[in-house]
Amino acid sequence: MKQHLGRQSGVQTVEVSLLDGKVDVTPKEDGQIDPVQLLKATYDSGVTAAEMDMTARGKIVKDSSGNLALQVEPNQSFAFAPNELSKGLEALAGTQTIVTVRGQLYKKPAGKKKADLSAPLKLVILEVQKKE
């Protein structure tokens, strides 16, 4: 699995802990990483992803449907799953403020072995770490 993930675009390092089933992925400083591709690569390597958490920095934007999202690249953004923390960021939409958040991008649905990755991932904000 480490090799599978390490081959993905934008991946700097992959650390796998067999003991607790934890996989840490560090993106390249100047690369663009696609979490959906990482999930697919994980399945391709024969294991099931139960959860995926992400720490990211970006601007708060409103997408075409009016949903709040974190824009991490000009062509990459993650829509928020609405919660109290995402509501607190609404005032920053469209501003130049850079926000660092930690959130859950994926959780395996109960009872299912494989998730449907065709739908866009929604970011459930767990923590707002910084506003600059």
Next chain:
Amino acid sequence: MKMKRVALLVLLGSIAVVPVVQAQIKHIEMRVEGMT
């Protein structure tokens, strides 16, 4: 005069680079099942 020009170039360069560097995915952590 030359120093002024160099300083201006550095300033313009940093303005162009900063927004790209600031926004990015910093870290991804997964919990997986079925790993041997």
